[in-house]
Amino acid sequence: MGKGAISAGAVAVLVLVTGCKAVAVDTDGGRPSEGGSGSGDGKPRATATRSPTDTPSTSSTPRTPDRPDSTPTRPSTPPPPTAPAKILMERGDHGGQVRELQARLRQIGWFYENPTGTYGPATTSSVGEFQAKRGLPRTGATDTVTWQKLRGMTREPTRTELYAGGGMPAAKPDKRCMTGRVLCIAKSSRTLTWMVDGKAVSTMDVRFGSQYTPTREGTFSVYWKSRHHVSTLYDTAMPYAMFFSGGQAVHYSADFAARGYAGGSHGCVNVRDEKKIASLFAQVRKGDRVVIYK
Template sequence: MKVTEFSDASRIVGRPAVAVAALAVLVGCTAQPTSGDAKGHSPIRIELPHSSPPGRTAGAKPTPAPSAVETTPPHIVYTRGDTGPGVRELQARLRQVAWLFDGPTGTYDDLTVQAVKGFQGKRGLPRTGETDAVTWRRLVGMTHRPGKWELYLMGGQPAAAPDRRCLTGRVLCISKTSRTLRWMVDGRTVSTMSVRFGTQFTPTREGVFHVYWKSRHHFSTLYHSPMPYAMFFSGGQAVHYSYDFAARGYAGGSHGCVNVRDEAAISRLFAQVRNGDKVVVYW
C-alpha cells in the first residue's frame, strides 16, 4: 500500500500592537488587587508631601514634609510554573504584540519565559523572563483586554465533551472545537492533549476511522519532514508529534494530520494504541 504522508505547513500570523492607554485604564485593567498580589507581595507605595502639616499656626508659611518612596524592587506577578486565568491573559496579551505565537495554555512554560524576555529586552527592561509589575503594566498599556476567543479558542482550553461515538471501545476522540484529543477506553478518558489540524486548503477529514498503520520514526518523503509517533487513520493523514507545533503553537497548521505538541504524552499514547483502534474526528 502506498501512503502519501502529510506534515506541517507553517504560516505566522502577526498582530500589530494597539496604542498606549491612559494611566487610569492601566490601573483598571490589571488583574492584581491593590492590597497585594497572590504571592503575598505588597505594591509599591508613594506618600505625597502634606501641603499643610498638622499643628502649624495660623498664617504661618506651609512647610512641606519630605516625600518618602518605598525602594523595594517591583514584585513578581507571574513566573515559571505558575498556572491559572491570569497566566492565560498574560499569554493572550503577548500574542497581541507578536511575542508569543502559541495558543494560551494557562501555564507559564518555557515559551512564555522566552516571550517575556523578548518583550522586556525590546523595551529596555531587565530580561528576567518573570512578569513583574513594571513588565505587566507596560504590556497592559500596549494591548487590549482579551476576549473569550483570544483566551480559549486558540487552543489550550478544556477538552470538549466526547462525541457519543467515542463512548464504546478503544477510541482516539478528537474535537476540532476544543482542539483536543481524548484517549478513551470503554467510555473512560485515559489522557487528553492539545492538537492542531490541517489548514483551509488541506483540512483534516471528519468522521469515524481506524488506525491502520503505526510508524514510530516516520519521515514524510512528500514534505521532507519528520512525523514521529505517526498513527495513520485515513490515507496519508495521521496523528503524530510535530516539532513545529511544539515550537510555534497555533501559528501554523498541518497538511491534514492531527499534530500533537507534547512529546511525552504522545510517546505514552503511541505505546497504548493498537492497529484497529477507532479514531473519531468531530466538531
C-alpha cells in the same frame, strides 16, 4: 410796609447744593454770590444744611491705619502620601494570569516567546523593558500600575493567543467519546484525548490540516497502523501512523515539534510529543474509533 414784608436792603439767602459745593443765591433774582461772603447788611445768613452726599470734613482725629486680617492664614495641607504599587506577579510565579500577561505583552511586541504561564527570566526582562519605556520603575515585577497600563494598551487575549505554544486544556468530550475506546480529537482546543469507557487516559497537543487540505470531521475507525510509515505522496516521514480516513492519519510530526503551530499538515492529525504518541500507538488497536469535532 405790611406785615411780613421784606425791607429793600434785606436779602434773604437760600442755599442751593450743586454737587459737593454749596452756592448762595439772592431771593430777588440777582446773581449768586460765588464767594459765599455776607451781604454786608449786618443780618445773619441762613445756615447751610449738609447734604447726605456732601463729603464729610476731615476730622482732626488721626486716622487709624488699616488692620490686617486677624484670621490667620491656614497652611495648605500636603497631599497624602501615595501608596506603593502592589506586586501582582513576579519571577517564579505560575498560572493563568501570568499566561495572560505574556499574551498581552506579545500583542504589542514586548514578548517574543509563546505564553507558558511561568514567570521566568524572559518575562521579567520583557516587563522591565515595558516599564522603562513608559517611565515606570524598572523592577521587572508586574505591579498594579504596570498591569493597568498594559491592560489599557491591549485587548483580552483569545484562547488561541493564550495557548499559542500549546498546552491548552482539552475541550469537553463529545458525547460520542463517552463509550468504548476512542481517539477523541477536539479542533477548538487542538487536543487529542485517548479515552477508554468515558475516562481520559492521556491528552496531547495536535495540529490539523491547512485551509486547502482540512482535516475531516466525523466518526471514523483506525483501519491501519504503520510504525515507520513514509508518505508516498509527499515523501515525508509519518512515524506511528494510525490511518482513519483515506490518507489521513494520526502520527508524529517532527515539523510540528520544531515549528509548532506556525505550520500545518496536509489533513493529518499531527502530534509533536514523540513519547506520548509512541505510548498511544502501543495501546490503540485496529477498529478503535476516532471522533473529530469542532
